[in-house]
Amino acid sequence: MSKVILNNLNKIFEIKAGTDVKAVNNFNLNLEEGEILALLGSSGCGKTTTLRMIAGFETITSGEIKISGKLVNDLKPAERNVAMAFEGYALYPPLTVRDNIAFSLMKEKISKNEVDSKVKEVSELLEITDILERYPPSISGGQQQRVSLARALVRDSDALLLDEPMSQLEPQLRAVLRARVKDYIQHNNKTVIFVTHDQTEAVALADKIAVMEEGDLKQLASPYDISSKPSNVFVASFIGEPPMNILKAKVLKTETHLTFEILNDKDEKNFSIKYSNNELNKENLNKIANEQIITLGIRPHKINFNKETTNLEGKAESSTYHWLGDQVHIGIEIGGSSIISVADRNFQPSSDIKMHFPSESINAFNRDSEEVIFNGI
Ligand SMILES: Nc1ncnc2c1ncn2[C@@H]1O[C@H](COP(=O)(O)OP(=O)(O)OP(=O)(O)O)[C@@H](O)[C@H]1O
Ligand SMILES: [Mg+2]
Structure with missing residues (x-):
């Protein structure tokens, strides 16, 4: 079943007359339930804008967004049933880390025991059990990022939207958590779109990679096809270390x-x-x-x-x-x-x-x- 569909999605930022920024051009996507998609490309290519439009934080200039078969173009973020971890999508400072994670489960009609066990599971997975009773302003940037990710992972949502969810972690921890997060996502059959400019991360986590350049989708394919069958010179010279x-x-x-x-x-x-x-x-x-x-x-x-x-x-x-x-x-x-x-x-x-x-x-x-x-x- 299709979980996220984008039809000719466009975003033009109008700053002032004559200086419009075409951030996303005619983006088309059909993501099936349980699929993991990476939006990959260099800085400024339109990754965050695409994700923010799906989440409902950014208005769209034209096109359609469907989540679980429903047109969500005009719905508020809270009405779209998506879970997200974004920079700037802050934690609640007056709540402990534990309550920040548990808070996102409030709408789901589940028992306190179940909430506790879900919070325990993700905090162990992301190695934040030792800070559960602390408050967001008193924890490090990398810890805050993991709490945001935990908060998004526990929710029972139609889609999980993550913008560079592990950018502030050191490479070793990132590699360990990446493998665990992938297991968790697959085990819970979550449909995921995540943004990265790290091709190693895209290849390790995703079923499909969307390579973007200046708002254009250059290729949408499996990690294997993106690296062994690039469909244009941009993808060929962007993917691979060293590239083609x-x-x-x-x-x-x-x-x-x-x-x-x-x-x-x-x-x-x-x-x-x-x-x-x-x-x-x-x-x-x-x-x-x-x-x-x-x-x-x-x-x-x-x-x-x-x-x-x-x-x-x-x-x-x-x-x-x-x-x-x-x-x-x-x-x-x-x-x-x-x-x-x-x-x-x-x-x-x-x-x-x-x-x-x-x-x-x-x-x-x-x-x-x-x-x-x-x-x-
Ligand atoms: N609120 C805004 N107003 C005007 N232009 C914007 C706005 N947000 C983004 N842009 C422009 O849209 C383009 C795409 O930006 P976006 O943030 O989506 O890039 P990105 O791929 O996420 O880059 P990065 O890897 O640096 O996060 C850029 O040219 C950016 O300057
Ligand atoms: Mg970005």
Whole structure:
């Protein structure tokens, strides 16, 4: 059953004549019961505005919002039966932390014992049992954020709306709580929309990710599809750490081979990537024409350094260790182009590197529209 439906949702902030901000453009969404959606994008792309319109804190310029089948466009936040944890959606200072959490359960006709056990369960989950008798002004920002989250989680609502719910916690605690919160959400079959600019968090928590840029929804898909099948250049270069290498290329087709000539800013050839046609997907091959100029995307993680298959040579420029210490990111110069790759071993700067771009590492995008032609050839 559909829980949250957005039809052509738009928001224009009118500041003064001629300086309108188009914060959200024609956003469409159909979220099923029990699904978890992440709104992901860089600062100012319209994530909070989208969530605030669903919650009812922001008027909409045009479009429809339906929650559990009911049009809620003109309903007040309290009439929408949504639970939320937002920055600025404050805790009640005169109530203890325990009562702040329990207060949100008042409308639900449940016994005091049940309220106590629900409060206990979420406070253990979020590690706030030791501050239950304290008052909001006397607890830290990270603790306040967890209390807000607890207050939203305990409620029996049609949708749970969370705006960067763990932004103030340190990475270790965040990772632990993220896993617990996901278990809780799934176990209670909650329908969730949460905002984040952290792609690791989006991938870890969500069933679907909506990638936004300047108010536009660029792609709505599973975490796997967002990272392995980006539908445009923006998503390809936004998702992934490090993100996809984006190059300009000219296609050369013969009876037997396909070659991508990688071009520099002056349209001169820097280097070529060549494949035998019989190792390629024929359908994809037919989607590009001889001499067509395309945008080529190469996934850093898929570049191969195994000796048997290498057919390209470059020089190591610099390397950095991934912060968890399990991968090396290496900048490689090939014929004047710079490429980032990920390897399981280090290379000395200026040393020669032999490599291979497997056909599945190659993504092609239309040069003008920036829409995908194929993901992997
Ligand atoms: N009340 C407002 N009046 C005018 N413009 C606004 C208002 N609120 C937001 N905006 C503008 O709308 C756009 C989207 O803002 P929004 O807060 O939704 O971004 P966001 O994706 O949540 O960013 P962040 O990651 O920084 O929180 C921005 O250009 C912002 O400046
Ligand atoms: Mg925001």
